[in-house]
Each structure stands twice: as C-alpha cells, then as structure tokens.
Amino acid sequence: MNKLFVLTGPAGVGKSTISLKIAESLEKSVLIEGDDIYHLVKGGYIPPWLPNKQFPLFWDNCLSIISNSLQNGYDVVFNYILNKNDVKNIKDKFPDAEIKFIVLLVDEKTVMERDKLRPLDCQMGKRALVLLKKM
Amino acid sequence: MNKLFVLTGPAGVGKSTISLKIAESLEKSVLIEGDDIYHLVKGGYIPPWLPNKQFPLFWDNCLSIISNSLQNGYDVVFNYILNKNDVKNIKDKFPDAEIKFIVLLVDEKTVMERDKLRPLDCQMGKRALVLLKKM
Numbered sequence A, B: 001m002n003k004l005f006v007l008t009g010p011a012g013v014g015k016s017t018i019s020l021k022i023a024e025s026l027e028k029s030v031l032i033e034g035d036d037i038y039h040l041v042k043g044g045y046i047p048p049w050l051p052n053k054q055f056p057l058f059w060d061n062c063l064s065i066i067s068n069s070l071q072n073g074y075d076v077v078f079n080y081i082l083n084k085n086d087v088k089n090i091k092d093k094f095p096d097a098e099i100k101f102i103v104l105l106v107d108e109k110t111v112m113e114r115d116k117l118r119p120l121d122c123q124m125g126k127r128a129l130v131l132l133k134k135m
Helices: A015-025 A034-038 A055-071 A084-093 A108-117 A127-134 B015-025 B034-038 B055-071 B084-093 B108-117 B127-134
Strands: A003-008 A029-033 A075-079 A098-103 B003-008 B029-033 B075-079 B098-103
Touching (some): A015 A029, A055 A084, A055 B055, B003 B015, B055 B084
Parallel strands (some): B003 B075
C-alpha cells in the first residue's frame, strides 16, 4: 500500500520545504503543492481568502492527482492550508490508504520573518498571523 | 460547451507564452503546463526523453485536470510536446468537447536563441533541434 502524507499549517511555517524533503526521501513519489493546483485557474482567478467558487475544482484536481498517483504506485506528499472538514474529506476519499497527517506550527515572529523573505507579490503580511492563530 | 485549447510544438517555440495569453484572454480558464504536471514526480523522477514508466501517470493527471475543469465550467488551455497518438487520445477522451489544436513552429536559429535564454538547468541544447525536426 502506498503512503499519503498530508501536511498543513499556517503560511510561512515551512510546508513546501518539508514536503520536498519528504518527497525526495521516497523511492517513488509525487509532490502536490496545493497552492500550485489552486493557481491553475488564470481567467477569472479569485484569491483563496475571498469568497469564491474555485474550491470545488481545486478539490476535484487535488483528489484526482492523489488518486491517480496512488493507483500508479507512487507515494504522495500533499500540502495546503486545511481545515477540519478538508481533513475529513481526504480521509473519507481514501479509506484504505495509509495517511499521515502532519501539522506544522511555529511562533509569530518566525512566521512574519519568513513572510518577508518571499517575493513581494507572494507576501501575506498580517494575514499570515491570522492563519497562525486559526490553527 | 467549454473550449479546450491544445498547443504543441518543439521546445523553445513559445508554447508557454502563447498559452498564458490565451488563458488570460478567457473569462474562466485553467492553464495546464504539461511540463509542470510531468514534474510532479520527485522521488524516482525520470526525464521524459529517457525510456520511462512515468507517462501513464502523467496522462492520467493531465486528462483528469482537463475533465474536472470542463465539468466545473472552465475553458482549458493545455500545452505539451505531443505526438500523433497523444492527439488522438485527447480527441477520443473528449468526444463532445470543442477542441482547438494549435501547432507552433519556428526556425532553427530562433529555437536555439530562445533555449539559451532559459535557466541553465532547463536548457535543452541540440535536443531542441531534434524536437523541431520531428514536428
């Protein structure tokens, strides 16, 4: 049985870095950056923090890629900012998979420092702190 | 009925640039860079020009994302270096879709000049010319 690693945590906590390290440590693996899947939409793109109807397609795509990868014999590493309901949906969708959920947390100062290291158009500012408190 | 644009042509011909322009010109659209989908594999990654078993997963993922996007009401722009069989598979998979196939071609000199503008680890060298001649 192939493994599914699901990483979550606030922006700036290091999800991408750690996901890549996990994926590279596996013999056959697929890395799904949730942000990249969300950004597949170009015409009519709506940022994820605004009320929007992009999420059904986002989840269809993430779950399809996870499913295809497991069926083709790959382990999967998936990361995104998830809520309780998202976690439940993933568990329900893959009842037979060996899923490891990993929640990353960090202090407020580090989150803000890391946010400043991003390209200007990717910085989240105080929204990064709001997300940290929600987790 | 939503539209599916399929762009192909040799490396360095401008598939990504033109795909983005088409996608941005559409009201609701998804852009699928075939290369990005191919690179989802991290552990055990094999370059596409070597004999490898990564293509079944690649096509499962591309076709799933196209299908999900059309079903969610998005137009789709997809690009990759395709052969005749790939084109047939796409047509067979979406018999009811309005598909526009676009083949981009350019002269050898331009292909090599554009290749040199890529980041070093993305340059293809003479393989870019081999691909151009195949088209």
